[in-house]
Every structure is written in structure tokens, then in C-alpha cells.
Amino acid sequence: MAAIQPYNATVRECFENPDHAGDPQGDYDRVLKSTVMESEQGARIELWACVADGIIAKMRYRTWGCPHLIAAAEVLCRRLENGPVSGLSALDVSALIEQLSVPVEKTGKLLLLEDALKAIWAQHGYAA
Amino acid sequence: MSNKAVYLDYAATTPVDPRVIEIMQTCLSLDGHFANPASIHAKGRQSAALVSDARMRLANLLNTQPECLIWTSGATESNNLAIQGAARARAHRGRHLITMPTEHKAVIDTFKALEKEGFEVSWINPGADGLLSLDTLENELRADTQLVSVMHVNNETGVIQDISGIGLLCREQGVVFHTDAAQSVGKLDIDLANLPVDLLSLTAHKFYGPQGIGALYIADRPGNGIVPIMFGGNQERRLRPGTLPVHLIAGAGLAATIAASRLNDDTRHLQVMRDRLWDGIKDIEGLTRNGPDGNCYAGILNVSVDGVEGESLMLGMEPVCVASGSACNSTSGESSYVLRALGRNDRQAQSAVRFSFGHATTSDDIDMAIARYRWTVNHLRAIAPRSMAVS
Numbered sequence: 001m002a003a004i005q006p007y008n009a010t011v012r013e014c015f016e017n018p019d020h021a022g023d024p025q026g027d028y029d030r031v032l033k034s035t036v037m038e039s040e041q042g043a044r045i046e047l048w049a050c051v052a053d054g055i056i057a058k059m060r061y062r063t064w065g066c067p068h069l070i071a072a073a074e075v076l077c078r079r080l081e082n083g084p085v086s087g088l089s090a091l092d093v094s095a096l097i098e099q100l101s102v103p104v105e106k107t108g109k110l111l112l113l114e115d116a117l118k119a120i121w122a123q124h125g126y127a128a
Numbered sequence: 129m130s131n132k133a134v135y136l137d138y139a140a141t142t143p144v145d146p147r148v149i150e151i152m153q154t155c156l157s158l159d160g161h162f163a164n165p166a167s168i169h170a171k172g173r174q175s176a177a178l179v180s181d182a183r184m185r186l187a188n189l190l191n192t193q194p195e196c197l198i199w200t201s202g203a204t205e206s207n208n209l210a211i212q213g214a215a216r217a218r219a220h221r222g223r224h225l226i227t228m229p230t231e232h233k234a235v236i237d238t239f240k241a242l243e244k245e246g247f248e249v250s251w252i253n254p255g256a257d258g259l260l261s262l263d264t265l266e267n268e269l270r271a272d273t274q275l276v277s278v279m280h281v282n283n284e285t286g287v288i289q290d291i292s293g294i295g296l297l298c299r300e301q302g303v304v305f306h307t308d309a310a311q312s313v314g315k316l317d318i319d320l321a322n323l324p325v326d327l328l329s330l331t332a333h334k335f336y337g338p339q340g341i342g343a344l345y346i347a348d349r350p351g352n353g354i355v356p357i358m359f360g361g362n363q364e365r366r367l368r369p370g371t372l373p374v375h376l377i378a379g380a381g382l383a384a385t386i387a388a389s390r391l392n393d394d395t396r397h398l399q400v401m402r403d404r405l406w407d408g409i410k411d412i413e414g415l416t417r418n419g420p421d422g423n424c425y426a427g428i429l430n431v432s433v434d435g436v437e438g439e440s441l442m443l444g445m446e447p448v449c450v451a452s453g454s455a456c457n458s459t460s461g462e463s464s465y466v467l468r469a470l471g472r473n474d475r476q477a478q479s480a481v482r483f484s485f486g487h488a489t490t491s492d493d494i495d496m497a498i499a500r501y502r503w504t505v506n507h508l509r510a511i512a513p514r515s516m517a518v519s
Contacts, residue, residue: 007443015443021511035513041474043437046513062513066439070511 008101011071018070020077024060028052032088034119036112043069043109047116049080049088051124056080056087068102069109075099076113088121134448134493139283139311139428139484145336145386148379152338155375165372166363175374182381186343189384190313190328192320193348198364199377202342203310204234206329207277209344209368210306211238213354214275214327215247218304222272223247226265230254230466231279235308239277256471257420258287266297275304280318281311284466284482285419286428288316295324304352310334310342314387315394315427320345326352332376336486337383341376344368394487398426401485401494405429408498412505414518418467418480429483432467435518436508438478444504448497451482 007015024031028050037044043065050058059077063069075096080087091114097107135143144152155161155178163171165179183194190197200206215225227239229251239249250268254260260278269276276298278289291307298305306327312318313328314335320328326349331342346352346367354367361369406429409415414434433441438452452464463478472480483497509518 012443015440018511023514044513044516062511064435064437064508064512064516066437067443070440 006103007067007071010075011067011100014071014074015067018074020060020074020081021062021070022060023062024048024050024058026050026058028057030124032120032123034116034123036116036119038109038112043112045069045073045112045116047073047113047120049120049124051085054085056083056085065112066106066109068100068106069112071100072096072102072110072113076117085124088117088124090121091117131447134496136483136485136489136493136497137449137451138486138489139286139334139482140451141333141339142336142486143488144333144338144379145383147386148337148383151382152375152379155378161374161378163374165374166361175372178374178378179372182377182384185381186384189388190318190320190345191322192345196320196345196348198344198346198368199372200342200344200368201340202333203232203308203329203331205368206331206342206344207232207234207306207308208238209357210327210329210354211235211275211277212242212357213367214304214306215242217353217355218274218351219247222270222274224250224270224273226250226252226268226273226276228252228254228260228278229469230258230282231277232283232308232310235277235279253469254287257423258282258285258470259420259423260289260294262290262293262297265294269297269301269303273301273303275306277306277308279308279311281309281316281425281428282419282466283311284428284464284480285430285470286311286425287419288312288423288425291325292323295326298326299324302351311425311428314384315391315425317391320347327354332380332383335383335387338376338379341373341380343380390487395426397487397489398485401489401491402426402429402483404491404494405483405497408494409501412502416472416476418470418472427485430467430480431483432472432476432480433505434476434479435512435516436479436505437512438463438480440508441479441481441504444507445481445497445500448493448500450497451484452478452480 030051032049035046045063048060059081061073063073093110161175161178163175165176187194243249278294280291281288295305304326308329310331313330326347328345333339356367363369416432418430442452463474467477
């Protein structure tokens with residue numbers, strides 16, 4: 001009998017290999033950063049977008065949270081890195097929830113990531 | 129690294145001993161002891177004899193009389209029957225009850241239900257070591273106090289309460305004393321002939337018996353009566369109606385005999401396993417042991433660690449099976465109320481891991497747990513914001 005799996009293969013892979021976790025290293029035209037927290041004792045996320053030559057040259061994050069939040073941050077960074085800066089403008093939370101099979105009671109955690117990305121986009125717009 | 133599961137969650141439940149499985153199988157088929165033990169025909173009498181034998185075996189484990197034991201479905205039902213049954217039986221004398229916020233939910237929620245019925249409950253906080261102060265208890269006892277309920281071994285931390293001291297205090301004041309001994313029966317030496325305990329709850333699946341069967345001990349003392357909370361038959365002195373599950377009872381009885389025979393060896397083994405694990409992780413920065421070094425059951429080690437999120441910690445521990453706080457609470461997503469009552473903050477409580485050991489636990493199992501725990505803590509700290517770094 002197969003055990004009930006609370007985490008799908010993507011979540012497990014991102015959890016084991018959080019390649020984009022950590023601080024950004026190197027020189028970039030602009031480094032945008034946001035920090036969002038659920039509450040004083042709750043989940044928190046730091047997100048960096050490093051822009052060079054008109055593209056997102058590097059995405060990085062740090063997070064204290066559940067496996068779904070770690071995986072969501074990792075997937076987002078993989079998706080946006082080396083892409084156009086306009087990618088920072090919106091996060092398709094529904095697609096992310098589906099890709100990571102996030103249980104309904106935890107979907108709020110992904111809103112933290114959305115807030116972090118919005119804050120970065122706002123910085124980009126302010127500076128542009 | 130091997131993906132074979134390593135089971136270190138024996139405080140949640142234990143695997144059934146093969147000898148117990150064997151005797152249970154003899155109770156299920158037409159040629160076995162499947163008949164209703166309340167039936168007066170030959171097959172029924174055979175089943176009744178098996179039930180009687182099992183009751184004697186459990187009584188021997190606890191050094192008490194078999195007549196003092198009522199079969200139930202487990203510790204949750206025993207706790208409900210003991211607490212509701214005693215409170216209601218003595219309600220005409222007074223409606224003040226005492227317990228602790230570090231009890232199992234089966235006790236806490238029963239007391240909360242009684243509060244809604246108009247009983248007054250005093251919730252005594254433990255000290256930082258998890259222990260109940262006898263002086264505090266003495267101060268809380270009143271002329272109208274009818275029942276005190278304090279668990280023997282805490283299911284999350286392994287803290288062992290002084291049930292002898294608590295019971296003596298209650299006897300002096302004429303108060304009924306109940307203890308939830310789900311985590312101690314079959315693991316610690318319990319001598320009910322000499323312990324001042326009036327009511328004691330137990331369950332077989334914590335000592336290698338089957339799930340779904342437990343018992344309530346009711347001391348044969350004047351004024352120690354309880355009233356039933358279920359109705360529908362004459363079984364178990366009319367206190368617990370329903371057809372007795374012969375296979376479960378036979379299994380529980382044999383498990384009790386086996387537990388008695390292994391108790392000393394198991395205790396030594398559990399101490400070795402616990403100490404090996406503690407020695408393997410105690411140097412981790414920001415690690416806190418939840419529970420005192422002494423007055424603690426050897427089969428449980430509970431630790432919290434700074435800078436690490438609990439759910440991610442549990443995933444990183446795979447394939448080692450451990451509990452986050454209490455297994456019964458693991459689906460709620462709440463941090464452990466027991467650890468918060470001991471003064472831990474939310475982050476410390478939610479990062480808690482309970483390792484619990486059994487007689488099948490090996491040194492290799494412990495070494496695997498040490499390796500996974502250390503890897504996971506380092507892994508998650510490397511991901512965490514620097515502001516949460518452990519200095």
C-alpha cells in the first residue's frame with residue numbers, strides 16, 4: 001500500500017536541491033531585495049532579483065518556512081532567472097499551487113512569496 | 129544513504145509482538161475462540177476463559193486484582209470514563225476538579241467538556257522541568273475538590289510525575305486520584321498494590337499489543353465508584369457495555385506478560401539508545417532538551433533547535449520516522465501546547481522533535497537519526513535568513 005505523500009516530487013526535489021538559496025554574489029546593474037514575514041514567529045522570506053544587461057541575471061532567496069514555501073521560492077527563482085525583467089511583474093499563484101500540489105490550508109503561505117515579488121517589482125518601477 | 133524506514137516513534141504506537149499476533153489469530157476463525165464471551169454455550173465459555181486469563185495477566189503486570197480492571201477501547205476511552213465517571217459520581221459532594229495543561233488531549237478535552245457542564249477545573253502549570261509541585265497541588269486542593277488527574281509519563285517529553293506523592297496527598301484529603309498511564313504501563317514498574325492511585329488508564333498498543341484495546345483500573349476502595357458514560361449492556365460491571373473483543377483482549381493479556389518479562393532489559397536498552405542519540409546531537413548550537421535529565425522515561429528524547437522550521441525539519445528527517453511534538457497533534461499544524469506550557473516560545477515548540485525508542489531500536493537506527501538530524505539542521509539553516517542565524 002502506498003503511503004500518503006504530503007509533498008509531490010517537485011517539492012521534494014526543490015527541498016533537496018535549493019540551488020537558488022543564499023545571498024547573491026557578483027556585480028550587477030541593480031540588486032532588488034524584499035523581505036516579507038507572516039508574523040514575528042511565523043514564516044519569512046527574503047527575495048533578491050539581480051538585474052544586468054536588461055535581464056534578470058540572478059534570482060536568490062532565503063526562507064524560514066515549510067517545504068512548500070521553500071519549493072515555491074526555488075521554482076520561482078528557476079523560472080525567472082535569465083528571463084526578462086517583466087517577469088517580476090506578476091506571480092501566477094494558482095499555477096504554482098497546482099505545480100506543487102499545495103494543500104488548500106497552506107495556500108496562504110504562497111501569498112508571502114507573491115508579496116515579496118510585488119515589493120521587488122515596486123522597487124523596480126520606482127527606480128526605473 | 130539508505131531509504132529504509134527507521135522507526136523512532138514508539139511513543140505513538142508500537143508494532144505488535146509476533147507472539148501476540150499468533151494468539152490473536154486463534155481467536156478469529158470458526159475453529160478458534162471467536163465466540164461472544166457473554167454467551168453461555170461451550171464456545172462462549174471458552175472465550176470467557178480467555179478473557180479471564182488476559183485480565184489476570186494484565187493484573188499481574190500491575191500487581192493488582194483482575195476484578196479491578198475494566199476493558200475499554202484504549203486510553204482515550206479509559207480517560208473519559210475515569211474522569212467523567214468519577215466527577216459525576218461525586219458531583220453531589222463538590223464540583224471542583226484539578227489537572228494540568230500538559231496532559232494528553234484525551235484528558236484536557238474531557239475536563240473542558242466537564243467545565244461546560246458546570247464543573248470548576250483548576251489547571252496547574254508545571255515547573256520548567258515539567259513536574260508538578262506537590263506544594264502547589266496542596267494549595268489548590270479545597271474542601272469541594274473531588275478529583276485530581278495527572279499523567280504518569282508525559283507523552284511528549286517523557287517527564288515522570290511523582291504519582292506516589294500526588295496520590296498520598298489526595299488520599300489525605302479524600303480526593304480521587306486518576307492517572308493516565310498510557311506511556312508507562314509495560315515500560316515502568318507499576319505496583320498498584322502499593323501505589324495510592326484510584327483510577328489508572330492504559331492502552332495495549334504502547335507495549336507491543338494491538339491497537340483498539342485498553343483498560344481502566346479502578347481501585348477497590350470505598351468511595352471510589354464511577355458512573356458509566358455509555359449504556360447498552362451488562363458487560364464489565366455495567367461500566368463499559370458492548371461485546372468484548374476477544375482477540376484484542378487476548379493479545380493485550382499476552383503483551384502484558386511479555387512486557388513484564390522484558391521490563392528490566394528494555395529499560396537498560398532504551399537508556400543506551402537515548403544516550404547514544406543525545407551524545408550524537410548535543411553539540412549542535414541552539415539545541416534545547418525538552419525535559420529534565422532525571423525524572424524522565426528513557427524511551428523518549430525531545431529536543432528543539434533554533435533557526436529551523438518544524439515541518440521542514442520533519443521532511444528532512446525522512447526516512448527516519450519521528451514525531452513533531454505529539455503524534456496525536458501532528459495534523460493540527462499547531463506548535464506543541466505541552467512545550468509552550470514548559471516556557472518554550474512558538475518557534476522552539478514548533479521545531480521540537482520527539483524521538484522515541486523501542487526494544488527493536490538498534491545503534492544503526494540511532495546513527496541514521498543522528499546523521500539525518502545534523503544534515504537537516506545544517507541544510508535548513510543554510511536556507512534561512514541571516515537574521516535568524518544561530519550565533
